[in-house]
Amino acid sequence: MKHAITWLVALAVTFPIISTAQGQHMTQDQQDVLTAIETMTAGFQAGDMTKVMQSYEPEATVVFGPETPVSDAVQLKRMFAGMAAMSPEFTYPAGHEVVVSGDIAVHIAPWKMKAHGPDGQAVEQSGLSIAVLRRQPDGGWKMVIDNPHGGHLLAQDK
Numbered sequence: 001m002k003h004a005i006t007w008l009v010a011l012a013v014t015f016p017i018i019s020t021a022q023g024q025h026m027t028q029d030q031q032d033v034l035t036a037i038e039t040m041t042a043g044f045q046a047g048d049m050t051k052v053m054q055s056y057e058p059e060a061t062v063v064f065g066p067e068t069p070v071s072d073a074v075q076l077k078r079m080f081a082g083m084a085a086m087s088p089e090f091t092y093p094a095g096h097e098v099v100v101s102g103d104i105a106v107h108i109a110p111w112k113m114k115a116h117g118p119d120g121q122a123v124e125q126s127g128l129s130i131a132v133l134r135r136q137p138d139g140g141w142k143m144v145i146d147n148p149h150g151g152h153l154l155a156q157d158k
Contacts, residue, residue, distance in 0.1 A: 040143070095109065104132065
């Protein structure tokens with residue numbers, strides 16, 4: 001654990017971390033990464049699976065539950081569609097952190113989701129999203145790894 005803290009401190013000193021919740025200035029790359037995340041979230045909430053899938057590289061991996069990565073595009077689309085059928089509404093109450101190094105970026109944000117299950121029951125979930133994005137040849141950003149359950153290890157550390 002000590003090594004992880006030392007590594008995180010070194011990382012924070014080396015790369016600019018911008019939190020939109022604090023209103024700090026973002027570089028254009030950081031804003032573009034955040035826009036890519038916001039575009040995916042809006043597409044997901046609207047049930048627009050084309051927009052959602054366009055937010056990911058073809059070989060992307062999404063972790064739909066702790067330690068359950070999925071990389072097959074057909075399965076990803078099916079899982080996203082099933083979740084979108086619950087009409088989820090996402091918020092990022094603590095803001096976003098974006099770290100960019102060359103053509104690779106990391107987006108980190110705690111999230112909350114409210115939805116309704118097939119039986120009409122209210123569903124509430126929360127987590128820590130950690131996404132790795134890569135700059136594309138056209139200058140845009142797409143997710144390579146998306147882990148909305150990145151905080152599950154913190155609960156085990158207590």
